[in-house]
Amino acid sequence: MAVTAGRGCAGLAVLVGCVPALVGAALVSAYRGALPPQAVVGTDTPFGNTAMFQLAGWYLRGPLGALVTTGPALALVLLHRGPAPAAVAGWLAAAGAAHLWWAHHTARRLHRT
Structure with a gap:
C-alpha cells in the first residue's frame, strides 16, 4: 500500500521480509518457560554479580536473536x-526459518517436561 502511495522504499520490502523472524522471536519469548533460580542469584565474580546479565539474556534472547x-x-x-535483492530475500528467509525452528524447539522442550 505504501508503494502505491509513492512512499515505498527498499527498506520497506526488507521490513516485510523480517516478519517471519520477528514472529519466531516473539514465539521464543512466549515459550521460554519459568525463570531458572540460578539466573536470579547469579555468580559472584571479581567484577560483580552476573545476575543482571543473566536476567537480561533470559528475557531478551528472542528479540536479540532477531535483531x-x-x-x-x-x-x-x-x-x-x-x-x-535475491540474496537479501534468501538471507531473510533463512533467518525466518531459523527463528521459527527455534520457537518450535523451545515450545516442544517446554511441553515435554
Missing part, C-alpha cells in the same frame, strides 16, 4: 550497499 539476524540486511539496504 542480530535481520539487522544487518536492513542496514545494508538502507545504506544502499546491499547485495542483490
